[in-house]
Amino acid sequence: MAVEKERRDFLGMALGGFTALGGIAALGAAKRTWDPLPSVKAAGFTTVDLTEMKENQLVVEKWRGKPIFILKHSKDMKSDPRDVVVGDDKYFVAIGLCTHLGCIPAYVPDVHEFHCACHGGQFDANGKVLKSPPPSPLVIPPFKIDGTKLVLGEEGPEFKEMKAKKLIA
Numbered sequence: 001m002a003v004e005k006e007r008r009d010f011l012g013m014a015l016g017g018f019t020a021l022g023g024i025a026a027l028g029a030a031k032r033t034w035d036p037l038p039s040v041k042a043a044g045f046t047t048v049d050l051t052e053m054k055e056n057q058l059v060v061e062k063w064r065g066k067p068i069f070i071l072k073h074s075k076d077m078k079s080d081p082r083d084v085v086v087g088d089d090k091y092f093v094a095i096g097l098c099t100h101l102g103c104i105p106a107y108v109p110d111v112h113e114f115h116c117a118c119h120g121g122q123f124d125a126n127g128k129v130l131k132s133p134p135p136s137p138l139v140i141p142p143f144k145i146d147g148t149k150l151v152l153g154e155e156g157p158e159f160k161e162m163k164a165k166k167l168i169a
Ligand code: FES
Pocket: 098, 099, 100, 101, 102, 103, 116, 117, 118, 119, 120, 121, 132, 133, 134
C-alpha cells in the first residue's frame, strides 16, 4: 500500500514538472511574439539620394512615420554647426515637427524660415527658434552620410559629433 502511494506521489510530481515546463515554453513563445522582429528594426532606415536636390527647395521625406525636412542650402544662407555637409554642399536635416505642440511648420523660401501656423512659432533655415512659443530647435534625427546619400535612422560619425557637441536638440 505504501509502495502504491509513493508511486502515485512520484507520478504526480513528474506530471507537475511537465506542466511547469510546458508553461515556461508557452511563455517563451508568447514573449517572442511580443518582441519586434529584427527585420522590423532593420527596416527603420530611409535612404535619400541628395544628388537631385535643388537649393532652397524643401524636400519632405518620411522616416518611421515622421516627416523629415531636408533643405539644401543656397549660397546666401548662413552656415551653422548643425549643417550636414556632403561634398561642397550643406543641408539642413530635421524632424519636421514643431517643438511646441507638434504641428508641421511650412518653409517660406523667400525669407529662409519655417513658420508654424498653429501658434505662430518661427524657425530659421537651420531649425533654430526665431519666435516662440517653440521651446527648442527642430530636432535632428539620427543620420549617416553614405557618399551622396543620407541614411536616416543610423548614427554616423557626423551625427555623433553633433551629439557630442550638444547640437542635437
Ligand atoms: S505647434 Fe508650432 S507654434 Fe505651437
